[in-house]
Amino acid sequence: MPMFYVAHHETKRPLPVTEQVLQQARDCGYDMLTAPITTPHFHASVLTLLTAYSQAHGEGPPNDDLPLPLIPALRPVDTPLTPSDSAAQTVAVTSPWIDLASPDPLIAHLSRQVFNLEIAYAAFCGVINVVVQGPRLYNGAKSSGGVSQYARAIKEALSLGGYLQLHITTPMGDVSESVIEEDMGNLARFARDEYNHTSRSQQITRLDLFASWDAWNLIRSVCRYNQRLCVSLTLPRRLPPIAVQSRWYSEPLRFICIPSSSFLVNARGSFVLSKPHQLYISRCMRLRTAPWIMLVDVGPIPGINDPDLIMQYSSGHLSPGVAADASSGSRSPTPAESAQMPRNQSRKSKADPTPHLSYIRYLQRNQPPKTTIERFGGGFQDYLQAPLQPLTDNLESITYEVFEKDPVKYDWYERAIAQALRDWTEQEKSTSSANGAVVIAVVGSGRGPLVTRAIQASQDAGVQVEVYAVEKNPNAYVLLQRHNEEDWGGLVTVVKTDMRAWKGPLLPDGTHGRVDILVSELLGSFADNELSPECLDGVQHVLNPEHGISIPTSYTAHLTPISAPRIHADLVNRSSSDSHVFDTPFVVMLQQIDYLSTQEFDYGPSDTSAVASSKQQPKVEAPLLPDVQIAWAFKHPCHPSVLAQSNLRRGGSASGGGGGATGGDGANEHNVRFSSTIFQCAGRGVCHGIAGFFETVLYAGAEGSVELSTNPVTMEEKSKDMISWFPILFPLKTPIYVPEHAELEISMWRQTDDRKVWYEWMVEAFLTLSGSRVRLGASELHSSRMNGCLM
Structure with missing residues (x-):
């Protein structure tokens, strides 16, 4: 079953993430914690610098000849991070109040300085994973064009830390869904009017399901598909159409962010996710590199302010009824509605200090079993392999063994051979043997699975056959002879040769006869890419020209x-x-x-x-x-x-x-x-x-x-x-x-x-x-x- 790694994220985390805080989070059942790289003190100092610069230059038109303000180096009071063992277990978060895509060069300049300071210091502290706020796309048409300067800043950041993994936070659907009232201290609020030609209110009414993906596509293209650049995808309360979901599924997902607002409340007062959310998470968790889940603003870590409180691991043992999908479409209650909820529901919610996490653990335990293809292909998903060279290379036994594990192919081949034999007798066709048996040649027989199926098909159809196994691989030839002695009862004539050089069954008078049914498994992933046409053309001279059958007959x-x-x-x-x-x-x-x-x-x-x-x-x-x-x-x-x-x-x-x-x-x-x-x-x-x-x-x-x-x-x-x-x-x-x-x-x-x-x-x-x-x-x-x- 897939393992869910769950992170706890507070957009305004009140306490530094110390080893004790991390241990408390682990005791509660979380695997990771996010931590801001800089403190509110640093935020205030940047705002002070911006205010001083604005006052010094007045409210007139911008003077491009004057130097832009410089942010001094970080001081201990500016950051809670220090190099430690816990730094590698912490997901660092850059300041969400900067605007790298701002149309105002002053705001963009300050934002880049803050961003570079934070990235460089996080890399110094040994942090591996850094979550970066995605570009703002709703500040007007010119701000959307700022995605290019945002992308350049990300490319620079990737060069600042050779081991940093940058995760760009972006909404799954329309960007207007992510529009919220900006924090008073957000630098985007200080962009000067002369650089904002289009009001935000005009922009957010336009529905563009692919706007956030378009921005991401530009960012990763500028960064040349850097493998250390990933997506931190925020799931909205209502998922967009399946086409948009599939597009994000194909991207390099590292985090699936689930805000508290995306949870629904069922009739029992439990936090749950809708069925579409469940299915999307389940689909992503089957990826070869499954993303981590980040719960956003679902409440503080329980007992974080009480060091004497010992928390039990959050088991999340919910009954199926309690955790049932909220298909009724119930929404989160308003404060007034919450006050009117039955007291027993309030007691129930208090009984579980981490209800959102418990539900995620419930989903983890109830993931559907893997399909046959998923079990067989585990570890091979999106793994590139060069096609086989069957005519020039002699395959290893393990390669044949992989093919022979197929639960379908050889059953279908057996059905096809048996059906061909039944049709042969019903249509009273003449055979190429002296005793009336249908002559079957398995060309490119490998370790012999099709030979076994041909013998079984003749028994099922009640038709007498003569079977030839033709194989050029000298190592497989040895195994075929052993199978003939131990498993096939000497019923098979094993021939070692390239099928194209085979002259056909050797008759008692020294001449060569014909074959009635030619069986092969020479197909590749594109049908003909392993030279099935060339091989079958080369062996066709042994096939009965009047009634001969090739299995397969077409592809x-x-x-x-x-x-x-x-x-x-x-x-x-x-x-x-x-x-x-x-x-x-x-x-x-x-x-x-x-x-x-x-x-x-x-x-x-x-x-x-x-x-x-x-x-x-x-x-x-x-x-x-x-x-x-x-x-x-x-x-x-x-x-x-x-x-x-x-x-x-x-x-x-x-x-x-x-x-x-x-x-x-x-x-x-x-x-x-x-x-x-x-x-x-x-x-x-x-x-x-x-x-x-x-x-x-x-x-x-x-x-x-x-x-x-x-x-x-x-x-x-x-x-x-x-x-x-x-x-x-x-x-x-x-x-x-x-x-x-x-x-x-x-x-x-x-x-x-x-x-x-x-x-x-x-x-x-x-x-x-x-x-x-x-x-x-x-x-x-x-x-x-x-x-x-x-x-």
Whole structure:
């Protein structure tokens, strides 16, 4: 079960965070405490400096020739922090009263000085995690433009401390939801009128669900996706539409901040979270790097002013009824309503000194169990792996073992073989053996799981078979022979050779016969990326030309654009030592991503007043399904005329044409593919790459089709819980920003020079303006030719 690490945050913490305070918090059940870097005394000294500067220069127009005020170095009275062992267990918080994005250069100058002083001192004290107030976006249009100077300040701060992890606090939804009356001492209140051209009241009526994400995107882009820069996401009382939730889910979350105002009160007077909140937290807690939870302003640490009070660990043992989701939509009571609550409820709330924490612990204990795919893929989420080279490398036994753990794939293969055998006898087809048995060849048989399934399928169907196991790996060949002696009863003929060089079953007269059913598991994450077409073309000469069946009989490659900032940050980090990292397709268990093109999208109400006046109860939205489109398809057996032309080109004869377009004789050009697909993107976002999937028809007969799929749209229906294949990722070196209602056009090539197969890809963004389709940007033409799959 996921472990919840919970921090306690007070926006105005009254006492310094000492070792005793930390111990008291741990006794109460908290894992971390936040601590301000500077004190109210320092705040007052900055305000005094600002006031003195303003009085000295009068109320006339700003004089840019005069020096701006300088803040002196910190003194002991200015900060509660000291270098100590507890500093590493403390989450430092920069001053929320500064405004790094202020349009007023005076306020921005003072804010940068305060910020740099705090960051440098926190790094000196050994603090690791620092929470930074996000940029203010509601002080007018010009202030929104100040996000760029905010981003520059963050980039500078990352260079001040080599180990600091900066967490930018940002609201999940519309920025107007975070607008509160500023503290009287907030520097933003002192911005001069000549720099505030747009009133705040005009700005907060505009609903922009992606405004805070847009600001974050600029900040992390300026910081070049620094892996020490994360998000501290504040959950509002009413979550925004699922599309906005998914976007933030894909970002590098370090804290999920839950203010006291986001809690509801159920009929029993207990603090609870709505069902959408519960599901979002549960989803985030399954990430490979799960975020921490920060409870904001839920009350002081119990007993903090009484050192003699011994607190028990907060068990949070609530009954399901007490902790039930507040689907009734009940809100927190007003002071008047609270006074009228029954006394027994008041006693109940007093019985638990940390009710909000207890509820979070209750959620922790009641997380749903992991799915089959989650259990299998634990630790592999968003972990980049180079695709296999099955023709040039001999795989290790452990690699085969991983594939063989799949609970679905081999069952489906067995069903397909059994169905093919039943159809064979019902249709009274002739066989390629002298005794009437159907000849089955498992090519690329590995350690033999498909051989076992073929034998079992023949028994289930009641059809006599002859089975051949063809494998080039000399180490697997030894194991296949042992299986034949100990498990298969000598029923299998084991052949050690590359399937393309195999001449077919050896007959008593010394000639070679044919195969009726050719079984293989050569598919990769993009269907054809492990050279299944080339391998099956090379062995097709042994297949019965009249009735021969290939399992699989066809497969299609599918793709969709994705936003994957954490994976992109990993690639940026790798690029310093590998210049071809962005030209490599990676096999990866995609988890912390967002689909840019979905089958439906809802922006929600058109203004904030509609949100505020809505009487509807919080509802749980179903995850949006991506728009996944077909890139190309392959069918087997291939038409004989295609292979005849391929053989004609092989060797470079004059009748074979002028050679391949990308090198070689062109003997493999029938397996070249190209696709151009267009995706509609309703919401704004950033494209970091292309996710690839596949679907395959193992066999289609009288009883229907037996199919496998990794396509997220169809996998539940066709092959639920299949774990053998992770998706493939085609990364982009330079991410493409996608505005609302834009189109992404993906061009994809499968290329060959008769020695290797590789992919090329590029993405273009378009927007229709005044009836014209305008190109907004395009990626490089990426090519994996340098590390293509060798034939």
